[in-house]
Amino acid sequence: MKRQVIITLLCVVVFKVVAQGQNFFPKEDLMSIGVYYYPEHWSPNQWERDIKNIAGHGFEFIHMAEFAWAQLEPSEGKYDFTWLDKVIKLAEANGLKVILGTPTPCPPVWLGIKHPDIYVKDVLYQRKEHGTRANMSLSNPKVLDYTQKIVEAMAKHYARNKTIMGWQIDNEPEAKEDYSEASQAAFRQWLMAKYATVDALNKAWGTAFWSQLYSSFDEVNIHNATNVGWWGANPIALLDFKRYTADTQAAFLDFQAEELRKYIDKSQFITTNYVAKGNGADPRRSTQMDFASFTAYPNYGSANLGDLGFRLGDYSVLMYANDYYKSVDGVTGVMEIQPGQVNWANHNSLLQPGTVRMWLWHCFAGGSSFACSYRYRQVLYGAEQYHHGIVSTDGVSLSQGGQEYVQVMKEIKLLKEAYSSKAKMPKAIQKRKAAIMWSFDNLWNLERQKQTYQWDSWMHMQRYQSILHALGAPVDFISEEDDFNDYPFIIVPAYEMVDEDLVQKWKSYVAQGGNLIISTRTGAKDKNAHLWESNLSGIMNELIGGKVTSFDMLPAGKSGEVVMDSQTYQWSSWGDRISASTNSEILASYSDQFYKGDACVISKSIGKGKVWYIGIESLYGQLEKDVLKRAFDDNKVSVENYPEGVFVMYRDGFMVAVNYSSEAYELDYDGNYLLGEKTLKPAAVSVWKSK
DSSP states (O other): OHHHHHHHHHHHOOOOOSOOSOOSSOGGGOOEEEEEOOGGGSOGGGHHHHHHHHHHHTOOEEEEOTTOHHHHOSBTTBOOOHHHHHHHHHHHHTTOEEEEEOOTTSOOHHHHHHOGGGBOBOTTSOBOOSSSSSOBOTTOHHHHHHHHHHHHHHHHHHTTOTTEEEEEOSSSOOOOOOOSHHHHHHHHHHHHHHHSSHHHHHHHHTTTGGGOOOSSGGGOOOOOHHHHOTTTSOHHHHHHHHHHHHHHHHHHHHHHHHHHHTTSOTTSEEEOEEETTOSSOOGGGOSSOSOOEEEEOTTSSSOOOSTTHHHHOOHHHHHHHHHHHHHHHSOOOEEEEOSSOOSSSSOOOOOOTTHHHHHHHHHHHTTOSEEEESOSBOOSSSTTTTOOOSBOTTSSSBOHHHHHHHHHHHHHHHHHHHOOTTOOOOHHHHTTOEEEEOOHHHHHHHHHSOSSTTOOHHHHHHHHHHHHHHTTOOEEEEOTTSOGGGOSEEEEOSOOBOOHHHHHHHHHHHHTTOEEEEETTTTSBOTTSOBOSSOTTGGGHHHHTEEEEEEEOOOTTOOEEEEETTEEEEEEEEEEEEEEOTTSEEEEEEOSSTTTTOEEEEEEEETTEEEEEEOEEESSSHHHHHHHHHHHHHTTOOOOOOOTTEEEEEETTEEEEEEOSSSOEEOSOOSOOSBSOSEEOTTOEEEEEOO
8 A cells, every 4th residue: 555655646746856858869860760579479580580680671779578578477476588688689789779668558467367456447447357458557556566576677687788778668658547446545645635635625626516515535436427427527526537647647657767767777768658649648747757759650630631641641640749749858759650551540541652751751850869660570460460560471571661761761871971060950940939838737628628519629739830830930849837938939729727827927928028829718717627706818818918708609510700901711619709908909800790890819018028819719720820920920030831731840950841731842942952852742751951
């Protein structure tokens, strides 16, 4: 029980205790490329051939062992590292480095037989079973006990092995909702640490509503939206459950990292591979990673463009991951990215030739220090039989994606020859530098009470991210704790929960010359997700130069109109009605509906800077783009106008362009191209040295 209490308390205290973003990847190496290899899936007499071929193709490291707990500990307390030692020695002999994974995603069958309660309980209170992955209850003291033992054994065994470059903890950490007995107890501990008294809990949760009042923490069970119905669920209790779940996942990662650091060499990094667009796991809640890396499968999603889009992938996957994960600790890499078709997407079409290469160059442009393909060999059995590899089913022949990996590795070598440590970002691009303020807490809360099924918090944020890239702006993601003054422009999309400290920090940022662009729904609630006892914009009124008097939304398929600078825009999903203050400027107003003439976009100067409030979500994003262009224009900052799906980005002295759209694009550069050409065809890549 002691370990459970410790890890529960760790969940509530979020602060960085190790030096993050260390230079494990020298700048001059640009982007190292590796591949997943699973020796336990193949005959030992093929290991040497495979490792030689991996090195011969140009890969620099292999990734192993994150799913091999049963092979590493075939029975309780009996460890077998001999097979893994052999492969690591083969890697060393062939000049390859190794990333080792801790094998906690897949507990061995003997552990579940001895302790059936180690498994997660789902929303129907049914216990998960052996045979899949990510099925353990991370609050369970027995899980923590056995995790500590296997991590300690691996760390001690490989602590001084110079071939090991780093560790990946677990795999694709998921903040999985857990209704087990252990999780219920841990949740109560989390609540006690957060609220201290049950009276404070009652006030925060609003338990006066529908007789939900508690007289002791012992009476609290995890609120189950499925059992009470979506409409009847307490949104604030559910938000705290989301927070607890994310904190528990983060604490589980940190728990393993702390164990590793007792033994491993300082040259070995520690990270984990978050799912690119998030599954509830929040890397900013973790305190012990050296940096956050990510898994990206661009073949799925909704941003596939044009007739070829289904073969080119969803640009928003890598767009988000590149910007977000490098913002956490300053260093990132794509730990897992597909080399071809997969077996689990809604459709698994063949990729357009060049697409895998384009994805890798997009990762490079976005700042990845490394890229690792999942996987080298296409497995012949199990749940991922049709997940393609670098080589085809014969284990030798390069697949189409494998050929493109080899091509990229050769191209990276060419760029290394042109690299200069003295290169600096062009001033025109530097002036466009922008940040997006983003919080998973706000995402969870907004999605609980969307008010309209047309609302999508994630896509709303990515609309602004996509606009910034279309304008040629470098993009970071920031939290409330970061230094706002590092960015000339800050975008705050639908940041629903605020407090006085944050609003004051925004005011100070603007007064010193910052440009703050705030979108609809921002500031509608306090940090406990309560509405203000004043009006819909509460403590935001002075900042934005007006107050939100009401909001409207239209049925799907029906649109309204607003006018800005004599141009008409359509909207449907959300529109704020704003009463503007005398010291603010009305930029856009409604031109129909019964509130025709009411403001929906306003701006206000504060000190040396300016605030824009965009109280509308337009149908196609053009209004939002025009407001952002106005913000740049007001500051005499030139911008680009790239079409959707075309990315032109600066990295280490190079300009890199990739094209996810189904149409060719003519680049505005007439000099010599290191790679590609002026006409950027679909799935094509062009690279040139920046001026």
